[in-house]
Amino acid sequence: MKKYTSLDDITDLQALIAEARELKKNPYAFEELGKRKRLILLFFNSSLRTRLSTEKAACNLGMDVTVMNFNSDAWKLEFEDGTVMNADTSEHIKEAAQVISQYGDVIAVRAFPTLTDKAKDESEYVISNFVKYASVPVVNMESATAHPLQALADAITITELSQKKRPKVVLSWAPHPKALPHAVANSFIGMMQKMDVDLTVTHPEGYELSDATIQDTPVEYNQDAALKDADFVYVKNWSSYKDYGRVSATPETHSNWMITPEKLGNAQFMHCLPVRRNVIVADAVLDGSNSVVIEQANNRTFSAQVVLKKILENLN
């Protein structure tokens, strides 16, 4: 693997999931592979799971790790070509990416969208400029439009826990007080489209995702109808895509879409975390036996580890 910035970088998904599960059984089997190789994690946004699981994954492979909170610790980066840099940006991505490539063998980047400038977000200007100017492989730790490490962990989780050959998986929009990105939903849908699952997406009208994401996946506006006989219910908020970055749902819609034990039925509950209790999902679901969110977060380590292993194998 040369990089992991989108699901398109996966060549054989089933083999990748199987290899991740092997690493889960035997995490230190390749601890020589990453010896004297350094992973540099650059965070433009907050993180708990991605930061700790990716660092753990790298250490399991024998790598060294440097973590940098870019917004608080680094110079403010300029991404535009030809800008007269006489305002608030101090360093251009052209120098920064080349310099960081001299210190690290793999660069991982988290950079959320603006949610105000759709064209800029869809150009993936942060991660695509790292790919363009870095001379080492780049890993996406959640960009403006994609969270492929999360989606791989989700695929591992469903593969491990499914009791059916072709489970019914529902992605259900959830209420949230803030405007959130589309990245997790986009990558989860993209991943499920690659798997042998029966996928349905449900959300209130006005929260349609991009056509490029949905493709021919069924969208059902009636949440109860969508959730019927589900095996896995993946819950996530996103802001409007059409009315870009807006939160247009009424308070009534919000309270009606929260996942309760009654709505979940016998399905397994999934969420990428962090999750707002009693807004997105009722306490009784998260604290109940059908919630798999903790194991899902555990699988972030093996999702990152299998990706780093593939990248290291290509470096050596």
Ligand SMILES: NCCC[C@H](NC(=O)CCC(=O)O)C(=O)O
């Ligand atoms: N990395 C997992 C999700 C990150 C982000 N969630 C958030 O920002 C939630 C923050 C809050 O609940 O305040 C998102 O939706 O893309």
Ligand SMILES: NC(=O)OP(=O)(O)O
């Ligand atoms: N799920 C996830 O990416 O969590 P963090 O935002 O805490 O990294």
